[in-house]
Amino acid sequence: MRRRLTLLVIPLVVLTLAGPAAAQNRPIPRPAPDFLFVKPHASITVRGSWLFTRADSDWYDFVTDLLTVESQDFNAPGFGLDFNVPVTSRIEAQASFDFSRSSTLSEYRDFVDNNRLPIQQTTSLRELNLGGNIRYMLVDRGQQVSRLVWVPRRFVPFVGGGAGAFNYKLQQTGDFIDFQDSSVFGDNFVSHGWAPSAQVFGGVDVRVFKRVYVTVDGRYLWADADLGRDFIGFEPLDLAGFRLSGGVNFQF
Numbered sequence: 473m474r475r476r477l478t479l480l481v482i483p484l485v486v487l488t489l490a491g492p493a494a495a496q497n498r499p500i501p502r503p504a505p506d507f508l509f510v511k512p513h514a515s516i517t518v519r520g521s522w523l524f525t526r527a528d529s530d531w532y533d534f535v536t537d538l539l540t541v542e543s544q545d546f547n548a549p550g551f552g553l554d555f556n557v558p559v560t561s562r563i564e565a566q567a568s569f570d571f572s573r574s575s576t577l578s579e580y581r582d583f584v585d586n587n588r589l590p591i592q593q594t595t596s597l598r599e600l601n602l603g604g605n606i607r608y609m610l611v612d613r614g615q616q617v618s619r620l621v622w623v624p625r626r627f628v629p630f631v632g633g634g635a636g637a638f639n640y641k642l643q644q645t646g647d648f649i650d651f652q653d654s655s656v657f658g659d660n661f662v663s664h665g666w667a668p669s670a671q672v673f674g675g676v677d678v679r680v681f682k683r684v685y686v687t688v689d690g691r692y693l694w695a696d697a698d699l700g701r702d703f704i705g706f707e708p709l710d711l712a713g714f715r716l717s718g719g720v721n722f723q724f
């Protein structure tokens with residue numbers, strides 16, 4: 473019996489002593505270095521956004537008075553893309569793309585048809601802007617420590633501005649009243665075209681990984697365009713507005 477106990481105890485003692493020794497010899501994992509070997513040459517930003525339309529022209533006044541449409545109905549979700557190329561340590565050239573579209577079902581506020589049913593239509597406004605901008609970093613995006621080590625900064629605020637080309641499509645489809653004879657008719661009114669645009673913006677990039685930043689920005693855009701033949705008698709359509717965006721910036 474004593475011999476059997478000895479045979480059991482000896483392996484347990486060996487395992488107990490060998491455990492700490494193996495742990496000491498095991499290599500300790502090192503965290504990934506918090507720097508880059510080369511400074512990024514460009515970046516792409518993918519943004520989701522919400523557009524707050526200014527709606528400051530007589531066509532908006534006309535439809536909001538006559539139909540159950542409010543100016544805030546032209547606020548809309550959207551998305552955008554930016555391609556950024558550094559020019560200096562704080563200046564980047566940027567090509568931007570923004571798209572949004574609103575659609576609202578409405579009816580006449582004070583009129584119904586012969587069956588006392590609402591006279592309905594759908595009003596939609598699609599907006600697309602192609603811009604060329606200059607983006608200025610309020611601090612350097614990073615620091616060159618040595619020939620092979622570049623340390624990125626965690627928070628990078630920026631401002632910028634530029635100009636571009638704005639494309640829009642305004643469409644109203646449904647039933648309408650001819651006020652000359654009080655008849656109701658179905659129709660599709662469309663106006664579309666291009667116009668010059670200008671914008672300013674500001675925001676911040678927050679580094680969350682080696683080459684990945686979370687970005688938030690706000691940009692205000694100015695544009696207006698002449699309406700087509702389906703909307704005769706109106707002044708140019710106001711297409712200005714404020715866009716609040718959030719997304720991800722990828723450095724490469």
